[in-house]
Amino acid sequence: MADPILSVERLKKHFPTKLGLVKAVDGISLSVAAGETIGLVGESGSGKTTVAQCIVGIYPPTDGEIRFRGQPISRELRKRSKDLKREIRIVFQDPGSSLNPKRTISQILSVPLKVHRNARGRSRTAMIRNLLEMVELPPDEYLHKYPQSIGGGEKQMVAIARALATSPSFVVLDEPTSALDVSVQAKIINLLLELQTKLSLTYLFITHDLSLMRNVATRVAIMYLGKICEVAPTVEFFRNPLHPYTKMLLSSIPVVSEEEKALKPAKILSRGEIPSPVNVPPGCSFHLRCPMKMEICSEADPEMVEVEPDHLARCHLLSRRS
Numbered sequence: 001m002a003d004p005i006l007s008v009e010r011l012k013k014h015f016p017t018k019l020g021l022v023k024a025v026d027g028i029s030l031s032v033a034a035g036e037t038i039g040l041v042g043e044s045g046s047g048k049t050t051v052a053q054c055i056v057g058i059y060p061p062t063d064g065e066i067r068f069r070g071q072p073i074s075r076e077l078r079k080r081s082k083d084l085k086r087e088i089r090i091v092f093q094d095p096g097s098s099l100n101p102k103r104t105i106s107q108i109l110s111v112p113l114k115v116h117r118n119a120r121g122r123s124r125t126a127m128i129r130n131l132l133e134m135v136e137l138p139p140d141e142y143l144h145k146y147p148q149s150i151g152g153g154e155k156q157m158v159a160i161a162r163a164l165a166t167s168p169s170f171v172v173l174d175e176p177t178s179a180l181d182v183s184v185q186a187k188i189i190n191l192l193l194e195l196q197t198k199l200s201l202t203y204l205f206i207t208h209d210l211s212l213m214r215n216v217a218t219r220v221a222i223m224y225l226g227k228i229c230e231v232a233p234t235v236e237f238f239r240n241p242l243h244p245y246t247k248m249l250l251s252s253i254p255v256v257s258e259e260e261k262a263l264k265p266a267k268i269l270s271r272g273e274i275p276s277p278v279n280v281p282p283g284c285s286f287h288l289r290c291p292m293k294m295e296i297c298s299e300a301d302p303e304m305v306e307v308e309p310d311h312l313a314r315c316h317l318l319s320r321r322s
Helices: 048-056 082-087 105-116 121-134 152-164 182-199 210-215 234-239 244-251 258-263 316-321
Strands: 004-017 020-033 037-041 063-068 088-091 170-174 202-207 219-224 227-233 304-308 311-314
Touching: 004 048, 004 202, 020 037, 020 048, 020 063, 020 202, 020 227, 037 048, 037 210, 048 088, 048 170, 048 202, 082 088, 082 105, 088 152, 105 121, 105 152, 121 152, 152 182, 202 210, 210 234, 219 234, 219 244, 227 234, 227 244, 304 316
Parallel strands: 037 202, 037 219, 088 170, 170 202
Antiparallel strands: 004 020, 004 063, 219 227, 227 311, 304 311
């Protein structure tokens, strides 16, 4: 892979609580090349949103390093440069809660322009109109509306426009369609793909919907209890899943044709529920639910191994093969 625009190295984010230490992210490494879309997939509580929050600077890491264009950015978040904040942007899951209900759409979009682009008067108004046109919202109709007067899909389009206002190069998409009706989701996805091509954007796409990644992501990474289980190019990932957890997720995806059914891995039944990140089991964190577990799985945490070119996974079964 070419030199990454963003790299995450042994990243940890732990939160102290009254019940104990929550290991939300526990030593993940990941790289993203310029222009690609990497899908970060996992169940609720897997830690994928915390990864996003560390990347955009909402939380400082407990340990590890985040680099953007080769430069470390994970320490002293308050000292992040304005250029860095302009280049890395985020679109949140729920546009209803991320947009200020007391501001018009014009006012919402003007904030990043004031902070990062020093646009004034007619120049700022022209930029706002251009942003709305970019996300397929007629400016004359939407400029003076408030968020509560438009639909969920339209709110998310405004949130996307706000993220693009600073001309970023890297955008974190934190479940951007999960709060929307199915009829609107495809429109948002198509818009994001068109904008990526038009503006040369790089995406970290966070989702719990693995089937969505088949047509969106360049590569797919699977998270479980704060760690990455498997990462591979999308075509290889769906053709040859390696980790038992990945196979479990893929086998549970609904299909509508015999052709799709033939591509699914053999059904793997899920045992129990994902453990609490306050009480992560010893050894491999998936072993309590894994039908293929061995004695070593409860004793030692497996290392990530490259089984095929660019196809990595963490599993003792795979360590024995390599």
